[in-house]
Amino acid sequence: MKPKDQNKVEAVYKAMLVLVRQRGLAGITMAEVAREAKMATGTLYIYFKNKESLVAALTDKCVQHMAGGLFKDYNADNDFKTGFQKIWMNIVRHRIAFFNESLFIEQSFHSPFLNDEIRLALKKNFDPLILLLQRGKDEKTIKDIDSFWMLAFIIGGINEIARRVNYFNKKASQQVLETNFQMCWDGIKAT
Amino acid sequence: MKPKDQNKVEAVYKAMLVLVRQRGLAGITMAEVAREAKMATGTLYIYFKNKESLVAALTDKCVQHMAGGLFKDYNADNDFKTGFQKIWMNIVRHRIAFFNESLFIEQSFHSPFLNDEIRLALKKNFDPLILLLQRGKDEKTIKDIDSFWMLAFIIGGINEIARRVNYFNKKASQQVLETNFQMCWDGIKAT
């Protein structure tokens, strides 16, 4: 028997991300996705039951991916600022490199497809970061501000960097990232 | 002759914003928009040539709206921080109150519809703010950081506040806004 070509699933995901970036979830058809992924329309339906489950599967994958790597190279023994900077850099680099994925999540968030389970998973991504912030507050290293809003401040800035790198075709050099981190840090550090 | 009911255009815009918030640009049909706006499908086509021009018209309107009010109650005689805070508050309040409009712009940004003219108009919105930042840098009140990135820092934080207010149904009290402004200010102020 002829085995399933597992590369195809990846090819479909990649095609979706490219097309959604270009035209939005509103603007793509299964035929286009198949063409972009270099396969026949019918083949799509061997790997995915229908459009809805394709969107759901990719959303899930992107959400998973976003969670992994958050604490990469993080060392709990480091002082708070060092650890926080590590994580900040991890997030910003991920958001820049996988901007299409953030975008896709964002779009599927506002679609007839997405369910509450995925919404919750998205929020849970940041639980470890909230714990870290608590440590910083306990040590009086950072301001005593509700983590919900402090996280908004941190993540908002990061998101906008990724947006601008992608929309305005800017390069975010190490220099630029460090400058941006400095603004973030000065914003949250205890006074 | 029977005159056009100009309220209908507004009703259609409102319906679009409500539905796009719920289901995304991908998930709405002209029939649904008409139903939500309490009119027959055919009536939509009296006011808008087709779906594309409806999306374009609403995007344009939202972009215009976002620009107005940025400098409301701003007094150039005030010291830099006072003036900046005024504008920061204007933006954050607008983004919260008209979150559906930001969302719609965002979605139409990634659609087969949007043109470069609108993209440019969006960017130009912030030109006056960039000028203001320059003043702050000249006076050495704020850090000497490229306005492009400083604006990313400022606007990113604001956007995320608006998102969280809307998605997590949080109330952004004056207290919360002031705390958030403080983080932003500490981030950009000269050290």
Next chain:
DNA sequence: GTTTTAAGTGAATAATAATTCATTTAATTT
């Protein structure tokens, strides 16, 4: 109050897009 004109209606039609399926292709097994 009759005529005229354009708005408003919603079922009918046209266009587009999702999904299926008869057929072909290519691994694997015997």
Next chain:
DNA sequence: AAATTAAATGAATTATTATTCACTTAAAAC
């Protein structure tokens, strides 16, 4: 190397959605 099995194909079908249009309604002109 023939038989078997499931993947792959893409045209045909079905479903959905945009758009039109013959008709109705209501305001304005006369």
